[in-house]
Amino acid sequence: MKGNCLIAQSGGPTAAINATLAGVYSGAKENENIDIIYGGLNGIEGIMQGKLVDLAPILEKDDNLELLKNTPSSFLGSCRYKLKGFDVAEEEYKKIFDVFEKFNIKYFFYIGGNDSMDTVLRLKQYQQANDRGVTVIGVPKTIDNDLYEVDHTPGFGSAAKYIATTVKEIACDTAVYDMDSIVVVEVMGRNAGWLTLSAGLARDSKGKCAADLIYLPEVPFSYEKLMADIKKVMENKRQVIIVVSEGIKLEDGSFIAEAKQKDMFGHGQLGGAAKNVEAKIKEALGVKTRSIEINVLQRCAAHCLSKTDIDESFMMGRMGAKLAAEGKTGVMVGSVRKDGKEYGLEIGCGDIENIANKEKKVPESYINAEKNGLAQPAYDYLEPLVMGEIQVKTEKGIPVHLNIKDFI
């Protein structure tokens, strides 16, 4: 199929999603069937409005493609727009495919997480039913690491590195006074505890300056157990670093941070788990306690990238272009970890039906017997993903990023 291609980004931004965009672009350039490579602004929502930009004049200039790789957040903008079924909202699908037709788009690449893969799945189904001649490929990203069909998601490694680095520095900061004190750090992750788990990489050789207690949403949370856990840690040290997921829930299933409002996908918006835990600790133990929300920094801290993550995110993007060239459609780029002692990733094709609207949780074998930390398999899984540093480009000491608004 000769024609143009379109790449768009969707869902929450990550520090690596632009490396994937750079990868798709670089792969699409090598496909002689592809003429113009467009970027779609603000995901499927912007595409419906016909907001497409020709990427070559932007990315072929200077070292912009390299700069793009280390630019955090979605360069093309994003959306959280969820397509309804085409049985109830066919006009949306028509609008999208009409835009595709207008710009002669034969290949569409959508970079995103679970919800975005749902969009890819629906577009594929509509395409199958209506034969509009467009190849649709999903390329995964999410800091949450909760997608099936991949060993881990692009973006997760950098977020994990930032969280572990930051928690280790917080532990250093907390250790200075000769007094009992507790810090509760809150990490993102509504239902899957991968990001919280990665705080476990904040440890030194002797476990003296580390994340001491880690609570995942996969394990029912109990204040009684928390207080007992803290007392046990305090037998050996005066300062305790606790890391909790925003999504920790009590035995009865209620969130520690009560869901206050729903987001556009109907998910409850959380916030304040650490604040609540802080208050309970002060009440129960009377110890000086501080809570810290790592907040959006965990998904946009491009000054603390994992080189492994950026390299892999780029390769995943390139594989997206390759799958399209091979005639695949309605699939997502997948990955499997190679067997053997040395870390390696095999990047290939994943089944999108096994991805959309599902969430991969932290397996029980990754959690220690006390349910407050990591078991060895968790370290084995996580450690390769945060390896390597990238020296980002700076100007007057501050990182430089590529900004789409400079070009449109």
Next chain:
Amino acid sequence: MKGNCLIAQSGGPTAAINATLAGVYSGAKENENIDIIYGGLNGIEGIMQGKLVDLAPILEKDDNLELLKNTPSSFLGSCRYKLKGFDVAEEEYKKIFDVFEKFNIKYFFYIGGNDSMDTVLRLKQYQQANDRGVTVIGVPKTIDNDLYEVDHTPGFGSAAKYIATTVKEIACDTAVYDMDSIVVVEVMGRNAGWLTLSAGLARDSKGKCAADLIYLPEVPFSYEKLMADIKKVMENKRQVIIVVSEGIKLEDGSFIAEAKQKDMFGHGQLGGAAKNVEAKIKEALGVKTRSIEINVLQRCAAHCLSKTDIDESFMMGRMGAKLAAEGKTGVMVGSVRKDGKEYGLEIGCGDIENIANKEKKVPESYINAEKNGLAQPAYDYLEPLVMGEIQVKTEKGIPVHLNIKDFI
């Protein structure tokens, strides 16, 4: 004076205070009058309890001295203990000088901020009145940059770099959705707005991904003006990044974040300025608003150091040792910026009486006419301080730090 020397750290930790410790150590080593170089644990409080450690066996091992330079937070621990006058609490002074005598301490170096310099001043005065034969030298540090007698304080440059980097990344993160939204970032600085000012370094060439509005504690804050300022920014862009100091005050002098309790020095403990501003914006403008507290990370983010800051902090430490060797006592290491276009720092001797218990504010000339951002002199002052990066040592992808608890 032949004898031993003692170095201690006090006050809030910074990412550069250990570079200063490394500098004093390195300078003291070259002084042939100094035999053993001790570190005092937990500042003056630990010294009163005789908690001294010989530093040579720690810092001469492997590359520990280099590692110390890039370790955040106070390696020797800290305290917030404030000495009373020796007219009312002479026993404390006796205790300290008895420890000095017991360990044959002839040189005492205290690394800290305003409150620590008060301790240096008092020890000097007691020494003058009682002739206990000890040289007392202050070496400045504080992320707050509010000390006189220095062009800027060691630790400030790294904190400024981290804040500007982070705010720029938050701006990238916020720009992705095609909707109106506002982020309020809260930065430390009770009475002096230096750290908040440094968020102004988060800008790109065209001002599209930047800190849009900056409010310092030096300027009376008005919600009415804030809303007008936001509306003006929104004429040109949909996302607005606002940076506020934790210490912003209304015209009548009341803090936005009401002081809830006093810390050990009687300062009101602030928190929640951004949360309050967030609530008011939502109420007044009905725009999606999020608040982010940068929290302790701004003082301990050793993964984002300013090379200029670390180099200068080390040199300030070395100058402390030099002043002692020259027979100075009761002084603090000071600095003056060299004249001329090219940035340079002259490190010398400062007058401690002009430092203790005083706070240097941001001058009016650094603030723009609209009182919501930087004037050119602020850029000229700040930019050299954040220059240069340091590739910190990592193990399995996570920074390695030197930990005193591995040695005692």
